[in-house]
Amino acid sequence: MQRKGASGLTVAARKFAARLEHVFALFPRIKELKASGITTLLVEENVPLAFATSDHAYAIPDGRLFSEGAPAELRARREIRQAYLGL
Numbered sequence: 001m002q003r004k005g006a007s008g009l010t011v012a013a014r015k016f017a018a019r020l021e022h023v024f025a026l027f028p029r030i031k032e033l034k035a036s037g038i039t040t041l042l043v044e045e046n047v048p049l050a051f052a053t054s055d056h057a058y059a060i061p062d063g064r065l066f067s068e069g070a071p072a073e074l075r076a077r078r079e080i081r082q083a084y085l086g087l
Contacts, residue, residue, distance in 0.1 A: 027053055047084045051075065059084065 009017070023046065030053055033040055044050040051057060051071035059066040059080060067080060074080045 023049070 030040055042050055054071055057071050057074055058068045067074060
């Protein structure tokens with residue numbers, strides 16, 4: 001049985017929420033770096049958020065390159081939409 005805190009959320013749910021807060025706080029800074037001309041390499045599981053920040057993306061399941069291209073190109077591919085975007 002999972003423990004619940006004063007907020008009614010389980011410990012795991014609170015940790016997940018805290019991680020999301022950190023991720024969402026980080027992305028505006030990444031966009032600022034991009035706007036200033038600094039290149040970054042981002043490894044992120046949140047595909048829609050990563051696509052919104054990136055000029056170029058790679059899909060690398062199981063350690064092998066599956067697909068690459070501009071986010072709009074990848075979003076248009078059926079296999080990417082099914083595997084990564086849940087569409």
